[in-house]
Amino acid sequence: MRVEYINPFLTSLSNAFSTMLGVEVERGQLHLKDGNHPVHEISGVIGLSGNAVGMVVLSFSKNVALKAASAMLMMEATEINADVIDAVGELANMVAGAAKSELEAYQLSISLPSVITGRDHEVRFPSNVKAISIPYETPWGEMTLEVGFTPAIELAQV
Amino acid sequence: MRVEYINPFLTSLSNAFSTMLGVEVERGQLHLKDGNHPVHEISGVIGLSGNAVGMVVLSFSKNVALKAASAMLMMEATEINADVIDAVGELANMVAGAAKSELEAYQLSISLPSVITGRDHEVRFPSNVKAISIPYETPWGEMTLEVGFTPAIELAQV
Numbered sequence: 380m381r382v383e384y385i386n387p388f389l390t391s392l393s394n395a396f397s398t399m400l401g402v403e404v405e406r407g408q409l410h411l412k413d414g415n416h417p418v419h420e421i422s423g424v425i426g427l428s429g430n431a432v433g434m435v436v437l438s439f440s441k442n443v444a445l446k447a448a449s450a451m452l453m454m455e456a457t458e459i460n461a462d463v464i465d466a467v468g469e470l471a472n473m474v475a476g477a478a479k480s481e482l483e484a485y486q487l488s489i490s491l492p493s494v495i496t497g498r499d500h501e502v503r504f505p506s507n508v509k510a511i512s513i514p515y516e517t518p519w520g521e522m523t524l525e526v527g528f529t530p531a532i533e534l535a536q537v
Numbered sequence: 538m539r540v541e542y543i544n545p546f547l548t549s550l551s552n553a554f555s556t557m558l559g560v561e562v563e564r565g566q567l568h569l570k571d572g573n574h575p576v577h578e579i580s581g582v583i584g585l586s587g588n589a590v591g592m593v594v595l596s597f598s599k600n601v602a603l604k605a606a607s608a609m610l611m612m613e614a615t616e617i618n619a620d621v622i623d624a625v626g627e628l629a630n631m632v633a634g635a636a637k638s639e640l641e642a643y644q645l646s647i648s649l650p651s652v653i654t655g656r657d658h659e660v661r662f663p664s665n666v667k668a669i670s671i672p673y674e675t676p677w678g679e680m681t682l683e684v685g686f687t688p689a690i691e692l693a694q695v
Contacts, residue, residue, distance in 0.1 A: 426586065426647070427586075427649075428585075428646035461664045464661050488586035488590075490591060491666060491685050492663060495659070495661075497655050499655040500654065500658035506623050527649050
């Protein structure tokens with residue numbers, strides 16, 4: 380996966396946090412996802428398809444999920460309930476949706492989100508997909524963005 | 538979610554198991570997913586989009602994942618490794634891909650799959666999505682298919 384595909388996702392994540400949640404996030408080092416690092420406790424997952432296929436995973440530590448949901452819902456969330464699940468799915472949706480607009484050459488559309496919970500869960504991509512993983516620090520704790528993205532033209536060459 | 542949307546997924550799952558893996562699966566009772574039942578240890582997740590948005594989750598007990606991967610790869614898989622992850626993603630891909638052909642009015646395209654591991658993971662859908670959950674018995678153990686599917690016309694009415 381080429382790093383240029385990832386930039387729209389980085390931008391949309393920062394924008395979603397600053398405009399929707401009123402906080403700035405600090406990006407760590409981009410790296411190829413190696414599949415051996417567990418992600419955080421709650422992950423929003425959303426698919427992309429069109430002239431490319433992709434998958435976006437936005438994974439939050441429990442505290443980040445609770446605080447982000449509290450900011451979105453304007454009420455304090457203290458446990459991972461349906462409102463928090465919805466907020467995490469909506470954040471994944473916003474990040475994928477804004478990135479989609481930046482990647483218009485690929486005529487992407489986005490799927491329903493799903494949200495994974497469970498302390499030890501890991502999200503993996505097929506081994507032929509070179510997914511990118513980016514750790515973030517937020518004022519509330521850790522978060523990770525993972526994106527797999529393959530243009531249809533490369534897919535046809537496999 | 539209307540039950541008629543689900544039939545293509547049921548058919549494609551049975552067909553994938555009988556043609557690719559050489560086993561028949563027994564379908565249990567369809568029910569609305571209530572979000573409180575953990576799924577099995579390994580889940581393939583794949584998004585659908587077009588004139589509808591959807592998400593398909595195919596969740597396997599460890600033994601079903603290992604045996605299904607062994608049948609696909611024609612070698613014995615004894616642990617959840619990259620080959621098993623790929624096989625689970627490919628099964629989710631096949632089920633979504635075959636169902637897509639049956640639902641051609643929706644001009645669906647399918648995303649990259651991702652695969653979730655972790656004994657206690659749960660996969661949830663946004664609370665406004667009435668996802669359907671279907672338990673299956675296979676000769677190797679338990680499996681669950683979950684599908685959320687919302688036509689764009691209904692989405693516009695929300």
